[in-house]
Amino acid sequence: MSYQALYRVWRPQSFQDVVGQEHVTRTLQNALLQNKISHAYLFSGPRGTGKTSAAKILAKAVNCENGPSKEPCNECSSCLGIMDGSIQDVIEIDAASNNGVEEIRDIRDKVKYAPSSVSFKVYIIDEVHMLSTGAFNALLKTLEEPPQHVIFILATTEPHKIPATVISRCQRFDFKRITIDHIVDRMKFILESSEWRYDSLALPIIARAAEGGLRDALSLLDQAISFSDDQLSVDDALSVTGSVSQELFETLTKEVMNQNTSAVLELLEQLLENGKDPVRFIEDYLLFMRDLLLYQAAPDVDDVYKTIVVSERFKEIASDISSDIIYEIIHILNQAQQDMKWTNHPRVYTEVALIKLCQLKKELRLEEQIDLQDLVSQITQLKRELDLIKQNGVKVADNQQSQGPQTQSASRRAPRAKNTLHIPTGRIVDVLKNATKSDIQKLKGSWGELIEQLGKQQKRSQAALLADAEPVAASPNTFVLKFKYEIHCKMAMDNPEFTPAIQTILQSLTGSNYEPIGVPEEEWLSIREDFIRRQREEGNEVEDDEEVQEQSQLDGEAKKIFDEKIISIKE
Template sequence: MAYQALYRVWRPQQFVDVVGQKHVTKTLQNALLQQKISHAYLFSGPRGTGKTSAAKILAKAVNCEKAPVDEPCNQCSSCIGISDGSISDVIEIDAASNNGVEEIRDIRDKVKYAPSAVSYKVYIIDEVHMLSIGAFNALLKTLEEPPKHVIFVLATTEPHKLPLTIISRCQRFDFKRITSHDIVERMKHIADESNIQYEEKALHVVARAAEGGMRDALSLLDQAISFSDEKVRVDDALTVTGSVAQSYLNQLGNAIFHKDIAKALKALEELINQGKDPSRFVEDLILYYRDMLLYKTAPKLEESLERVLLDEEFTVLAEQISPTDIYSYIDVLNTVQQEIKFTNHAKVYLEVSIIKLCQSENAPVSNGASVPEVQELIEKIKVLENELVSLKKQGGVTATEPSTPTKKKATNRSQKGFKVPVGRIKEVLKNATRQELNAIKGRWGDLLEQLNQRNMRSQAALLNDAEPVAASSSAFVLKFKYEIHCQMAMEHPSFMEAISTILNNLLRVQYEVVGVPEAQWSNIRQDFLQYQQDDGEKKDSNQPDPLVSEAIKLVGSDLLEIKD
């Protein structure tokens, strides 16, 4: 018999085998025992969490010859036939390749026929969000009131793409990501039953790389078994998953803490030469410092650690680094992780970020000052504070003297505000057209969506209360509700450039963005309109319309009515 992948051999055959979805399996088991089966179910959740497997188990349980039962027996002819696919009354449909109206109409026409071999005809529609709008509409009535012998089970990884009319006709169950602990326990069971030799640490590496998917975990374990000789070791799991060994992370962490740039770059070079993916490396380093922060602040929560194993080198380094330093490290790494997504020079960004981490100066202790020196400075500050209090009591210093210049300075700074480019706004208004403004407003929602996709959510939030109010062929005026939001946006060149780039991609026009607060926009617009009106009246008074003059000559002013 040909070799089968582990995830196919060990596919759950009972609800008890579905890992990490107790809230779903318990509800379904109770409904089976109480014979309160719904006509339609919606299983949603990430990939590899057991949606399709649970649907097949449900199909076997309702058709089991021993029903009502909370678990299929897997021994009767019905259970065996559904498991091997020989019973045609349980139909699995891939909506990704059968997403047209004709396929759904075919289902609608065949639904009315009674099942031939079992009690219920079960339709399992996988990736149902791929159906077209016409297909959803064709399914609506059948899904709401199918015959008594029919059950629909819809499975999807993207429930937000389903019409609300479909969701409202189903009982919805949300499958969640499986925890690393549950994945490891399941892999241990499979490895023990399959007589596979393994190191437990290797299973933890595989579980973390699977990101909550049991199928992904078993596929990676399958690869690690094929890669290893006799026993699945940690190095084998690291190679297969592309993860970084903790020894390298400890080495790099020590180099960053001691500000040894040469050693840190050398460790990075070794990892790159081994073929490690830069984005995966940054993720591993972020999780490494995340676990270090948890270990320092809550050492009893060892089960919450995702990446590290508590070896001696890690614990010693964790005691030396302050939480302030760790916050700074994570901020720098999070920034470089976003930048790597949009560049072809990931190695350069990594090297720059490592140098930046080595040169960062945060807390006094990490800047080279020892703990006794810090304590000595604190004592001196206390002595000076006591002397200041005594001077105040003697009347030598008044409390208002030092605060007066500071207050004045703060007032002057607050009065500065945002300088509105009035001349540029009036230039836009002179050449503004309704067509240009409508074109920008029509794609404004797409612009906000693309900004969020570029991980610029914090900057895009500034546009929540902003709207385009005038546009010419080369620029448009963007009105902000609050002056502070306008100032923050206009002083962010990369954000303005991103808006121009996205609009250029959407409308094929390179626009310049001119910001203005709402409070000042009405005054600028009113001044511009008044100027235009005065200018027009001046032209009218100096140069009467020649057509009007000629008409007066022909028929006379008494018979002529002039309208503007």
């Protein structure tokens, strides 16, 4: 074939041609000038960012007859031989098809032989993460201490799959995605060098579709040139990449703001008939709304936009649409993008998303009206309660003036008595008398799920009260619920919805209708100790609860480990 693809013709032949990886090329150039070449390198990063090209340039630079210099001369016999592949001392290996132990053993056996025509024998292993575990192990020793005339350069797009033992033996360089500006500048250089006419607005479209890979960008550029007639236009770039123009997004946003559903669906129909991908359309529209939001927040920042050129029409749209609507549009588009990953009908989700966007302003207005009505009703209710409080306050004051000092003191004591927590000691003692291990184990085993279900049922306040509470004793139909703090116990037991909610969930989890009896921790310890003491005085055997059993197990384990003579157990 006489024709070669652009990315092959314009493959970088020197470090200065490697686009957007200055942090890598500068380090390698300084190492060449200072004669500090390592025995092994690891180049990692996304596809099409220059890993293999940088490896070949480094191979030329270390073997250049006019070196040491920070760039290969590309004129000597060594550089020319490496470029055309006639020198056998620079070996490129595809690890995807040579991933076995035997291939690595073959490399290990051949590295000891000196290079035949250049100074260094260079092994470039591409997609090295494809090697098997045995192959990596076979490579370890050779990679750590190769002969002085051997350099290993490993390239990969997935460095997390490489064993740490391999990475630690290499100098690692992480190649990053190339920015849109760098890709556009490189394409301009190629087009001008090839004397091909182009529209400057078409290049950013191709650069965005490449997603940070220069090789992908040059492949798309090659395809767009073939598609065009005598000049690369914006329409050519849009057709090849499947992207949508900014003007169409601006028109679409205008129709969405006007709630013109039929016009929006007609625009979508035209796009799909022209071969646009629904998934790509949603992604591009999402980025357009992102740029619109960024322009509203920081109009002076120009280098953060991904899809737009700031035009007068764009400024007009940005001033007409509110940021709240943009937030909702981004949320709807993002949800549609997620749903489209798992469907065979992406067009349906695209149409549904656009219809939602057209109805968005109606929903927001309805929500505002509902919120306003709710606010008015709350204010009215608060006003009624305030009037009621004022009336009751006047009546209480009149009653206190007409009553004697004893009645007034009694009325002052009444609120304090109302706030006192009542502890049902008798019922707790009954639970202790009838307590069983199976019931308490069943409750504790379901306790975490109980709290989780309360949270799912929007009863977060009740779930929060149970965060520091736990069941400590249980009979077949009742259990004692110990709270760490008295205030939490009172809040739970005074709440009329608390006990029914607990009983309902426990019924579904355990099959038993357990009724909780709340008690603060201090009172529980006192009641429990008094119960155990009375039972022992009456000569009854008392079955320790779970806490006592755990302590007994710990005491037994301590006696097994240490001499009983040196152990002193204190309650």
